[in-house]
Amino acid sequence: MTLSARYRPDPRFAGLGDDxxxxxxPAGFPEAHLRFWNGRWAQAVxxxxxxEAGRVAHFHRFEPxxxxxxxxxxxxxxxxxxxxxxxxxxxxxxxxxxxxRDDQDRLLDLATKGSGTTPWSRSGDGRLxxxxxxxxxxxxxMLEALGVYTSKAFAVYETGEALQRGxxxxxTRSAVLTRLGHSxxxxxxxxxxxxxxAPERIEAxxxxxxxxxxxxxxxAEDRPAALLEAVIAxxxxxxxxxxxxxxxxxxxxxxxINVTGESFDYGPWRFLPHYEPGFTAAYFxxxxxxxxxxxxxxxxxxxxxxxxxxxxxxxRLSLESALATFPAVYRTxxxxxFTARFGIAPAGADKDEAFVRAFLAFMEGSERPWEATIFxxxxxxxxxxxxxxxxxxxxxxxxxxxAWRAAMAGHDPVRPERLEHDYFRRADPVALTIDVxxxxxxxxxxxxxxxxxxxxxxxxxQAGSAYDLGRGRLGFNP
Numbered sequence: 001m002t003l004s005a006r007y008r009p010d011p012r013f014a015g016l017g018d019d020x021x022x023x024x025x026p027a028g029f030p031e032a033h034l035r036f037w038n039g040r041w042a043q044a045v046x047x048x049x050x051x052e053a054g055r056v057a058h059f060h061r062f063e064p065x066x067x068x069x070x071x072x073x074x075x076x077x078x079x080x081x082x083x084x085x086x087x088x089x090x091x092x093x094x095x096x097x098x099x100x101r102d103d104q105d106r107l108l109d110l111a112t113k114g115s116g117t118t119p120w121s122r123s124g125d126g127r128l129x130x131x132x133x134x135x136x137x138x139x140x141x142m143l144e145a146l147g148v149y150t151s152k153a154f155a156v157y158e159t160g161e162a163l164q165r166g167x168x169x170x171x172t173r174s175a176v177l178t179r180l181g182h183s184x185x186x187x188x189x190x191x192x193x194x195x196x197x198a199p200e201r202i203e204a205x206x207x208x209x210x211x212x213x214x215x216x217x218x219x220a221e222d223r224p225a226a227l228l229e230a231v232i233a234x235x236x237x238x239x240x241x242x243x244x245x246x247x248x249x250x251x252x253x254x255x256x257i258n259v260t261g262e263s264f265d266y267g268p269w270r271f272l273p274h275y276e277p278g279f280t281a282a283y284f285x286x287x288x289x290x291x292x293x294x295x296x297x298x299x300x301x302x303x304x305x306x307x308x309x310x311x312x313x314x315x316r317l318s319l320e321s322a323l324a325t326f327p328a329v330y331r332t333x334x335x336x337x338f339t340a341r342f343g344i345a346p347a348g349a350d351k352d353e354a355f356v357r358a359f360l361a362f363m364e365g366s367e368r369p370w371e372a373t374i375f376x377x378x379x380x381x382x383x384x385x386x387x388x389x390x391x392x393x394x395x396x397x398x399x400x401x402x403a404w405r406a407a408m409a410g411h412d413p414v415r416p417e418r419l420e421h422d423y424f425r426r427a428d429p430v431a432l433t434i435d436v437x438x439x440x441x442x443x444x445x446x447x448x449x450x451x452x453x454x455x456x457x458x459x460x461x462q463a464g465s466a467y468d469l470g471r472g473r474l475g476f477n478p
Contacts, residue, residue, distance in 0.1 A: 125163070222318050251281075344412065
């Protein structure tokens with residue numbers, strides 16, 4: 001087996017001890033068909049030199065990587081699910097497999113989904129459908145292209161088992177997914193130890209998070225409040241970027257939000273076909289708790305529960321002061337996210353807010369496509385000729401459009417040379433709406449035709465190259 005000199009193992013989480021995770025064994029899968037390999041991120045962490053046998057050994061059988069974590073570990077956590085506390089959670093079909101440094105010296109995790117049962121599986125089979133793996137690859141790729149701080153799908157193997165599922169046609173094909181992420185230390189991890197009245201474990205988690213993800217806080221006098229404020233800022237940024245991307249996560253439970261603010265765990269996600277504040281991703285979200293427009297509220301509520309867990313070791317008043325920073329931090333992040341998505345320079349908070357409000361007013365109540373509208377006007381007025389000559393030119397008229405264009409006129413383009421990219425010579429952008437996802441999957445399901453999936457990945461990466469939003473880089477910390 002060959003590994004690049006860039007491979008730098010650094011297993012840290014297991015050192016916290018058995019109060020935080022459990023050693024587990026990966027499932028034995030009957031078949032190994034590689035369906036996705038993230039070559040660019042494999043290079044960043046020094047795993048690009050793995051041959052076929054090495055990939056199967058480490059990402060299908062999950063044999064330990066050299067000098068890395070000796071045994072997979074299922075993490076312990078609790079969480080609020082749709083605001084109801086659940087003390088029976090934990091990694092039920094996944095585990096932390098390895099930790100390593102990337103080419104920017106960030107500590108990253110390799111963790112699984114669909115790798116077999118654990119002590120926290122309850123009645124589940126610990127498996128993942130192939131469709132679920134395909135959907136996660138697509139979500140992570142698209143969010144990265146649109147500048148969202150996201151985990152990456154690293155490897156997917158089809159495993160040859162026929163799975164039974166109650167919410168989709170069965171039997172269905174199976175897979176095991178490996179993610180590359182910048183911490184899987186969830187808000188629910190802290191909640192578990194607060195529930196168990198173990199402040200010493202909460203202090204250990206605070207120390208662990210600061211040392212590995214927020215080292216600039218090492219000298220903070222009030223470490224719980226300092227960590228909370230940093231986690232608030234990181235998650236506010238991510239929530240704002242979801243909104244600018246037109247993304248609906250679907251399940252913003254406290255076990256699906258982590259301390260670095262990284263977006264991860266893509267189950268019933270959706271991208272907006274058009275602007276609809278109440279648009280939901282999960283068919284079981286009957287009350288619209290996690291609908292598009294309520295995502296910032298959901299994140300803030302989750303952060304309040306995180307603060308409650310920290311209160312067992314921190315000062316309540318300082319934690320409350322930290323929580324009070326969220327609205328202002330989020331507002332700033334939202335304006336930055338929208339101006340970045342449109343490729344225009346900030347012009348001051350009032351003008352930026354007027355621009356965002358005018359855009360949403362123009363989009364509201366219409367069937368104008370979200371992604372295509374941003375694509376048409378990327379660069380602001382620098383794209384006016386392209387937009388007004390394109391296939392959606394007829395949509396760009398009327399009083400609301402005039403108000404939006406007037407608000408846009410006060411913003412200069414940022415790096416207008418990006419508009420010379422071949423991507424902007426297309427009539428239509430890549431848009432990952434549900435019909436595109438389902439069509440891509442149907443070709444795999446019915447004819448084992450992976451060409452549409454591969455073409456879609458290539459299109460998404462072309463979009464990412466053209467927009468060049470930068471903040472989608474894994475491990476970005478504001």
